[in-house]
Amino acid sequence: MALAGRMGRLGTETAFDVLARAQSLAQQGRDIINLGIGQPDFPTPEHIVAAGRKALKDGHHGYTPAQGILPLREAVVADLAARRGVEVAPDRVVIVPGGKVTMYLAITLFGEAGTEIMYPDPGFPIYRSVIEFTGAKAVPIALHEASGYSFRAEEVLAGITPRTRLIIVNSPGNPTGGVVPKAELDRLVAGLARHPEVMVLSDEIYARMVYDGAAHASLTAYPELADRLILLDGWSKTYAMTGWRIGYGVWPAPLVEPAVRLAVNIYSCVNAATQYAAIEALRGPQAEAEAMIREFARRRDLIVHGLNRLPGMRCPLPGGAFYAFPNITGTGIGSRRLQDELLEQAGVATVSGTSFGIHGEGYLRFSYANSIANIERALARIQAHLASR
Ligand code: PLP
Numbered sequence: 001m002a003l004a005g006r007m008g009r010l011g012t013e014t015a016f017d018v019l020a021r022a023q024s025l026a027q028q029g030r031d032i033i034n035l036g037i038g039q040p041d042f043p044t045p046e047h048i049v050a051a052g053r054k055a056l057k058d059g060h061h062g063y064t065p066a067q068g069i070l071p072l073r074e075a076v077v078a079d080l081a082a083r084r085g086v087e088v089a090p091d092r093v094v095i096v097p098g099g100k101v102t103m104y105l106a107i108t109l110f111g112e113a114g115t116e117i118m119y120p121d122p123g124f125p126i127y128r129s130v131i132e133f134t135g136a137k138a139v140p141i142a143l144h145e146a147s148g149y150s151f152r153a154e155e156v157l158a159g160i161t162p163r164t165r166l167i168i169v170n171s172p173g174n175p176t177g178g179v180v181p182k183a184e185l186d187r188l189v190a191g192l193a194r195h196p197e198v199m200v201l202s203d204e205i206y207a208r209m210v211y212d213g214a215a216h217a218s219l220t221a222y223p224e225l226a227d228r229l230i231l232l233d234g235w236s237k238t239y240a241m242t243g244w245r246i247g248y249g250v251w252p253a254p255l256v257e258p259a260v261r262l263a264v265n266i267y268s269c270v271n272a273a274t275q276y277a278a279i280e281a282l283r284g285p286q287a288e289a290e291a292m293i294r295e296f297a298r299r300r301d302l303i304v305h306g307l308n309r310l311p312g313m314r315c316p317l318p319g320g321a322f323y324a325f326p327n328i329t330g331t332g333i334g335s336r337r338l339q340d341e342l343l344e345q346a347g348v349a350t351v352s353g354t355s356f357g358i359h360g361e362g363y364l365r366f367s368y369a370n371s372i373a374n375i376e377r378a379l380a381r382i383q384a385h386l387a388s389r
Pocket of ligand 1: 038082097098099100101124173174204205234235236237246247361
């Protein structure tokens, strides 16, 4: 059996490998504290679950339009107007089975041999994986610890070549929790005026999770970018809906047809009942989502404070998402090694920074989507482990 050559270029998300190993250790009776997985530890709010159940009861069992049902696209448009202050027509919204799918569609629309796509590093591993799958060259954009894990606009602009088709921005970011300051976005957008052929994919899946009262700086705020910006957002993180598989993209008008054509070839449409639940998420009460985000802010303070007290670790306060990304070089242990030791010996699942790109060596990702009590227990275990080495 000979797989197509491009399969050799397709990577994966090692956070899922860590999850599998953590689960298998737990099944063997080990007490594992999971700070590895990037999903909220809260259930989906009950009124959203009820809307999904009602949709099934009401007979929404069939295919829907590939682009998503109109009432959901209208709810997305209303949410974009209320939260980001942008006006878009519902026919520019494409509902997809998970935020990840907008990423796949955008990268496959633009990537091919002879082209370049720029992506954040350390960053969500699927960017690079899919870029290379398409045959395009994956060009990392370095994120800097000293700048709160932001990129530097002048470095991004200097990396653009005549072959660059797409630039991916992710703020707040996975795995760092870093937020790109508005001034940096201003500089990037100003510089992109000189490169009108370059498209931008803005992955804003963590937009609602920004802390310290800061407003989320969105690339949708720049009208001069509107005809070449693809916005990626969704429900997974904000409403604790990772398993429902739903997200959305907002596309420049000419890209909607090719994006939907790809969708029809792959998955036809998103689960109908999930789409009705997603309407309820956007239009219904926001209290539970907001309480979850407040809880993440408390945990962030706890874990960052705790990590900074561990010998050899240094952790900037992340501005968003639910990840802490300490620099661990002072421990003298490599990232992958420390990930494995903490899981196998201390019973704490984390993800090595190297899972997120070449610039991730020397870092570990901690997801604080776990209870305060478990975060405290994990910190104590790590401290004991480091002391015992
Ligand atoms: N973008 C980033 C940066 C993420 O971290 C994730 C999930 O971890 C996604 C997109 C995909 O989310 P979804 O589960 O909706 O596909």
